[in-house]
Amino acid sequence: MALFRLTHPPAPPGVGESCLHNQLSRHDCEACVAVCPVQAITATATTPTLNALDCLRCGRCLFVCPTDALQNIRPETRHYTASTLVAPFSTLEPCVDELLMWHQQHGIRAVEMEMEAFPGWVRAVAALNIRLRELNAPVWQILPPQQKAINAGRRHFIKASETDVQSATVNIGRRARRQALSAISEYQLLLDRAQCTVCGACTRVCGEKALSLSEGALTFSSSSCTGCNSCAVVCPVDAIRIEERVGENMTLRFPWHQKTCRCCQRAFYTFNAETDRCAICQRHQYGMREA
Numbered sequence: 384m385a386l387f388r389l390t391h392p393p394a395p396p397g398v399g400e401s402c403l404h405n406q407l408s409r410h411d412c413e414a415c416v417a418v419c420p421v422q423a424i425t426a427t428a429t430t431p432t433l434n435a436l437d438c439l440r441c442g443r444c445l446f447v448c449p450t451d452a453l454q455n456i457r458p459e460t461r462h463y464t465a466s467t468l469v470a471p472f473s474t475l476e477p478c479v480d481e482l483l484m485w486h487q488q489h490g491i492r493a494v495e496m497e498m499e500a501f502p503g504w505v506r507a508v509a510a511l512n513i514r515l516r517e518l519n520a521p522v523w524q525i526l527p528p529q530q531k532a533i534n535a536g537r538r539h540f541i542k543a544s545e546t547d548v549q550s551a552t553v554n555i556g557r558r559a560r561r562q563a564l565s566a567i568s569e570y571q572l573l574l575d576r577a578q579c580t581v582c583g584a585c586t587r588v589c590g591e592k593a594l595s596l597s598e599g600a601l602t603f604s605s606s607s608c609t610g611c612n613s614c615a616v617v618c619p620v621d622a623i624r625i626e627e628r629v630g631e632n633m634t635l636r637f638p639w640h641q642k643t644c645r646c647c648q649r650a651f652y653t654f655n656a657e658t659d660r661c662a663i664c665q666r667h668q669y670g671m672r673e674a
């Protein structure tokens with residue numbers, strides 16, 4: 384019988400292969416860098432670097448990453464009864480994106496706590512309620528602790544957990560949030576149809592299949608878009624922008640036309656049925672590229 388069980392230290396947190404910087408060297412995503420409260424992640428010329436010694440394992444970066452690239456960090460386990468989060472609470476307040484997942488995934492509508500004891504949590508709930516109002520969703524309340532929660536002694540807490548306190552985490556990342564909030568969209572497409580040459584680069588790079596190029600149309604499905612911005616990064620003519628704005632779910636369809644350029648006689652694609660010169664010939668002086 385083995386006297387010792389060898390245990391490995393937990394793997395350090397880091398940024399994995401699916402980081403957008405590993406997919407497109409020109410990508411400028413800094414979503415995780417922006418939300419880290421202790422600057423444990425720093426932007427570099429290539430993939431962001433995560434300093435494991437500084438990291439608090441708070442999990443904020445998990446909720447903003449469009450490609451679930453953060454590794455070896457777990458979302459905080461929290462406790463709840465019915466539709467209310469209860470003590471014990473984390474010292475560092477949760478981010479709005481995490482609370483939004485509690486709202487959708489576990490039907491939480493309140494936090495039971497002493498407001499003076501957790502000012503960070505009060506701010507987090509206030510920020511969440513602003514977001515919930517934008518979404519036309521019911522807002523959260525802060526409830527005074529009930530008797531059993533006031534007595535946060537371990538014995539009493541164990542007694543409560545035996546009865547009705549449950550513990551759980553929520554799903555992480557923008558993809559999970561899109562699935563949880565599938566009735567609305569958070570990102571809107573702005574397409575400059577005069578500039579777009581229907582090259583399809585944006586549709587090929589879109590990992591969420593929010594953009595697609597089919598026979599006859601470029602299509603955008605707002606419910607799938609995670610706002611990763613890869614489409615804008617690869618567009619050769621700056622024709623596409625993604626704006627962060629809550630709205631109704633919709634599928635936009637932009638029909639395109641195949642034409643033959645009257646100057647160079649080459650086939651080209653355009654959203655304007657009246658155009659008779661391709662984008663390249665339009666950039667040249669009249670007649671320079673005539674066949």
Ligand code: SF4
Binds near residue numbers: 422423437443444
């Ligand atoms: S878990 Fe928290 S502290 Fe660690 S890198 Fe992510 S945001 Fe920063």
Ligand code: SF4
Binds near residue numbers: 570589592609610614
């Ligand atoms: S449409 Fe653009 S921003 Fe939205 S998921 Fe696709 S590539 Fe990312």
Ligand code: SF4
Binds near residue numbers: 583623
């Ligand atoms: S928006 Fe840009 S990348 Fe997408 S099809 Fe048009 S030109 Fe190509």
